[in-house]
Amino acid sequence: MSQDQSRPTGQSIQPSRRRLLEGAALLGLTGAGMSQAPQAFAKTEEPAKRITKGRIKQSIVHWCFEKYWAVEPMIEIAKQLGCGSIELIAPEHFPLLKKHGLECAIASIDMGKDVPPFVKGFNNPKYRQQVIQATKKSIDACAEHGFKNVICFTGMAEGIPSDVGANHCVEGLKEVIGYAEQKKVTLCMEMLNTRDDSHPMKGHPGYQGNHTDYCIDIIKRVDSPNMKLLFDIYHVQIMDGDVIRRIRQHKDHLGHIHTAGNPGRGELDEHQEIAYKPIMEALLEVGYNGFVGQEFIPVRDPLAGLQQAVALCDV
DSSP states (O other), X not given: OOOOTTSOSOXXXXXXXXXXXXXXXXXXXXXXXXXXXXXXXXXXXXXXXXXXXXXSEXXXXXXXXXXXXXXXXXXXXXXXXXXXXXXXXXXXXXXXXXXXXXXXXXXXXXXXXXXXXXXXXXXXXXXXXHHHHHHHHHHHHHHHHTOOEEEEOOOBOTTOOHHHHHHHHHHHHHHHHHXXXXXXXXXXXXXXXXXXXXXXXXXXXXXXXXXXXXXXXXXXXXXXTTEEEEEEHHHHHHHTOOHHHHHHHTGGGEEEEEEOBTTTTBOXXXXXXXXXXXXXXXXXXXXXXXEEEEOOOOSSOHHHHHHHHHHHHOO
């Protein structure tokens, strides 16, 4: 990934000085175009930042860090940091997560090679059966391993009016929500921003569910305890703002939370505008007991960024 040009220059990605792991070199990463993982992190006398309070359960989002660490080293890093989950990771890795006492806080769906899962959604009837099949497959994988959430999306508008797209989402979700209820799995619809066009994973121009209230309306109309909102703080900040008030307003519909710094979807550091500590406190205030997934794109040492993020959110 290229360095975010909105950040200060001279911050190269180097292995962290706070090294967490001992032993052999990290496993090579799989997948085309991925760079070689850094060497294993060895323990030093300098204490690592990690979760100590644990009132906010935290998760590492796999896609953000798979460029740097293979799955097994990422599991060790999650455990050392005190994170209880690695999420949006392929179901083939679920047994390994279970073996190491971790969860997948929310599972993705597979829409086929080179097709991001947010492109084809419930708003477009021509994709409906494909989306339902992929969603059921992820529901089954989660149910088999005792995991609780599967992500879902409105999809790209593709010329469909917003009210029509919402109606299609309700119709499609009602076809699968009973199956999710039966399997004791919750579907979480993600709202995404359409403003940032600088990077394919920083913003999603053309996505239909680009406002919190739009997604909440769909969720309410589906009318199931197993239909919730994936409240991505980064996306909400860009499109709607008023994050803490929205958390309080939609407390009964919060299924999962994501983080990232804005602007740029980078680390949760002093170069971004979101006040994460009071936001985490607001989540505790409304009784949220799910996971908070760290979903930022590193522009410097990824481990140092994770350490900083988990410490900041550990309120």
